[in-house]
Amino acid sequence: MNIAVCVKQIPDPATPYTLDDENHWVIRPDDQVLDDTDRYGVEIGLQLAEASQGTVTLFSMSPSGSLQGIRQALAMGADKAVIVDDPALKGSDALTTAGILAAAMQRDGFDLVISGTESTDGYSGVMPQMMSEILDVPCLSFARRVEAGNGSVTIERQTSTGYEVVTAPLPALLSVTAGVVEPRYPTFKGIMQSKSKPIETLTASDLGITPDAGQRIAAVEPVPAREAGEIVEDEGEAFEKIIAMLEQVKVI
Amino acid sequence: MTTWIFAEERDGTLNPGSLELATKARSFGSVSAFLIGTGEQASITALGEHGVTTVYCLDTGDALPSAAAAASLAELVSADDAGIVLFGPGNTDRDVAGRLATRLGRPVVSNALDVAVDGAITVRSEILGGTISITTELTAPAPAIVVTRPKAFAASGMGGGEPELVPVAVPDTGRSGSAMITERHVEATEGPALESAPVVVSGGRGLGSADKFAMLDELAGLLGAAVGGTRAVVDAGWVPYSYQVGQTGKTVKPSVYIACGISGAMQHVVGMKGSSTIIAINKDPDAPIFSIADLGVVGDVHTVVPQLIEALKARG
Numbered sequence: 001m002n003i004a005v006c007v008k009q010i011p012d013p014a015t016p017y018t019l020d021d022e023n024h025w026v027i028r029p030d031d032q033v034l035d036d037t038d039r040y041g042v043e044i045g046l047q048l049a050e051a052s053q054g055t056v057t058l059f060s061m062s063p064s065g066s067l068q069g070i071r072q073a074l075a076m077g078a079d080k081a082v083i084v085d086d087p088a089l090k091g092s093d094a095l096t097t098a099g100i101l102a103a104a105m106q107r108d109g110f111d112l113v114i115s116g117t118e119s120t121d122g123y124s125g126v127m128p129q130m131m132s133e134i135l136d137v138p139c140l141s142f143a144r145r146v147e148a149g150n151g152s153v154t155i156e157r158q159t160s161t162g163y164e165v166v167t168a169p170l171p172a173l174l175s176v177t178a179g180v181v182e183p184r185y186p187t188f189k190g191i192m193q194s195k196s197k198p199i200e201t202l203t204a205s206d207l208g209i210t211p212d213a214g215q216r217i218a219a220v221e222p223v224p225a226r227e228a229g230e231i232v233e234d235e236g237e238a239f240e241k242i243i244a245m246l247e248q249v250k251v252i
Numbered sequence: 253m254t255t256w257i258f259a260e261e262r263d264g265t266l267n268p269g270s271l272e273l274a275t276k277a278r279s280f281g282s283v284s285a286f287l288i289g290t291g292e293q294a295s296i297t298a299l300g301e302h303g304v305t306t307v308y309c310l311d312t313g314d315a316l317p318s319a320a321a322a323a324s325l326a327e328l329v330s331a332d333d334a335g336i337v338l339f340g341p342g343n344t345d346r347d348v349a350g351r352l353a354t355r356l357g358r359p360v361v362s363n364a365l366d367v368a369v370d371g372a373i374t375v376r377s378e379i380l381g382g383t384i385s386i387t388t389e390l391t392a393p394a395p396a397i398v399v400t401r402p403k404a405f406a407a408s409g410m411g412g413g414e415p416e417l418v419p420v421a422v423p424d425t426g427r428s429g430s431a432m433i434t435e436r437h438v439e440a441t442e443g444p445a446l447e448s449a450p451v452v453v454s455g456g457r458g459l460g461s462a463d464k465f466a467m468l469d470e471l472a473g474l475l476g477a478a479v480g481g482t483r484a485v486v487d488a489g490w491v492p493y494s495y496q497v498g499q500t501g502k503t504v505k506p507s508v509y510i511a512c513g514i515s516g517a518m519q520h521v522v523g524m525k526g527s528s529t530i531i532a533i534n535k536d537p538d539a540p541i542f543s544i545a546d547l548g549v550v551g552d553v554h555t556v557v558p559q560l561i562e563a564l565k566a567r568g
Contacts, residue, residue: 013518017380019384024386037500093359093360094350094353094359094360094362095353095354095357095358095359095360098350098354117500118500120519123362123363123499123500124360124362124363124399125346125362125363125399126346126349126350126353126360126362126399127350128350129318129346129347129348129349129350129351129354130350130351130353130354132319132350132351132428133319133322133350133351133354133355133428134354136426136427136428137427137428138316138319138427138428138429138430138431139316139318139319139347139350139351139428139431140316140431141318141343141346141347142343144493154434157316157343158343158493159262159343160262160267160342160343161262161263161438161439162436162437162438162439162494163437163439164433164435164436164437165433165434165435165436165437166316166431166432166433166434167431167432167434168316168430168431168432169430171427172431177493177500178483178486178487178500179486179487179488179489179493214358214359214390214391214392215359215361215388215389215390215391215392216388216389216391217386217387217388217389218374218387218388218389219385219386219387220384220385220386220387221384221385222383222384222385223378223382223383223384223385225383225543225544226525226530226543226544228542228543228544228545228548229545229546229547229548230546230547230548231537231542231545231548231549231550232547232548232549232550233537233550233551234549234550234551234552234555234556236555238533238549238551238556239549239556239559239560239563240563241547241549242510242531242533242547242549242556242560243560243563243564245529245531245546245547246475246508249507249508249528249529251450251451251475251507251508252475252564252567
């Protein structure tokens with residue numbers, strides 16, 4: 001099985017990002033990391049590829065800077081990566097990103113596309129569905145369990161009240177939730193091998209795409225912060241403070 | 253200008269979020285709803301009561317509905333000269349919104365907390381754990397496709413009459429529409445629903461292990477509360493995804509939120525910072541949760557929570 005996995009490099013969530021003054025776009029540091037939630041898609045991809053003697057290709061739209069996040073996913077075991085890096089893509093919205101990634105996948109061919117449900121930094125949450133429409137494949141979204149084989153894929157799809165079992169013939173696209181599998185940690189051997197794995201870099205024009213945002217950020221302002229209340233050190237009686245507060249707000 | 257809203261029936265029941273969308277949409281003018289499901293009388297009446305005048309109903313049976321819904325909706329909103337298409341935060345909402353936007357070549361603005369029409373259409377959202385407010389102006393031609401956050405608007409009826417019901421034929425979407433639903437499962441939960449419970453007791457990594465949730469269940473039982481959790485404990489498999497509060501889970505706005513062993517990561521805070529009163533118990537005095545808590549207890553959850561349970565039991 002030829003598996004395409006979408007991955008994203010994001011600013012380290014531990015150090016909040018900032019926005020540039022002119023366009024209010026996220027200022028991306030050079031040392032971006034792999035979006036933690038993408039590790040689940042990479043793991044599912046690796047498991048399905050291992051079961052079918054297939055390959056895992058990473059696809060990412062990523063501005064210049066280090067590719068340490070991509071290397072992280074290669075170190076887990078992915079075979080190669082295709083990166084679209086183009087200054088014209090700065091500030092791209094989900095539809096542009098979906099168009100870019102889908103065009104790169106169409107160029108290379110695929111049986112299955114795997115993505116997270118949303119990125120940790122942008123969280124528009126609609127990119128996988130957009131890619132499905134462009135690629136003309138079924139979108140098996142919000143998968144919390146995945147099985148594939150014999151030309152089809154079956155998932156448990158998360159719903160507001162439980163889950164439903166959804167099945168579709170390949171080619172197809174999956175969006176997987178965090179927790180769908182336990183992602184493996186890169187081994188030392190994997191880390192060493194990742195340094196020599198092929199990373200191909202394309203531009204938007206290589207794929208015949210001209211970005212067009214269709215929206216602009218008109219204003220950015222701080223939200224008034226919620227004020228901290230009383231902080232108490234527990235010395236055996238702090239629970240009484242909690243009881244008092246529950247009484248005060250008439251919960252008990 | 254007509255505003256369209258997306259609605260879905262699950263097990264024959266209308267998703268309550270669609271009534272929140274209808275309430276907001278009617279402030280812009282007339283409202284049409286696109287409903288996925290069998291079109292139960294109760295759903296149609298509820299949409300009408302909230303200001304919807306026409307309900308277009310698509311029933312795809314056992315086919316996963318998103319591809320067909322997007323194809324039908326694209327034709328309907330184009331023919332109707334729709335100004336805005338409003339979606340809720342649900343999974344099917346997002347599936348249809350993404351495909352619709354692609355068909356129409358329009359951007360999607362996600363995580364909307366408010367929408368305004370004043371010449372231009374603007375959408376307000378928040379980033380960085382709700383610390384920064386962003387106003388996005390749609391510069392593309394109509395319709396604006398907007399996906400809202402949970403509970404962005406409050407639903408209120410207006411005594412609207414029975415809407416016109418228009419069944420929609422299922423379009424052929426070929427390969428895109430080839431996914432089939434073979435089983436449907438409802439996961440029963442005890443006690444009040446997390447999204448509407450007056451009190452929420454939530455647990456994080458600080459609990460240490462899955463079995464410690466039994467303690468939170470007991471506390472919740474005494475307070476008539478629902479139990480929630482952070483993404484970390486859901487990812488670790490301690491509790492099901494349905495417990496998850498935060499950016500990628502549920503948004504709750506209870507009277508009291510009791511955070512047990514939760515550090516207060518941004519993506520969690522987004523889902524609970526609208527709570528009226530926040531009580532946090534964490535042994536790390538530097539945990540970010542304390543900066544938003546009305547009462548912060550720096551202490552061990554394994555000591556404080558059992559004491560709290562005993563004290564509540566003693567009250568009878």
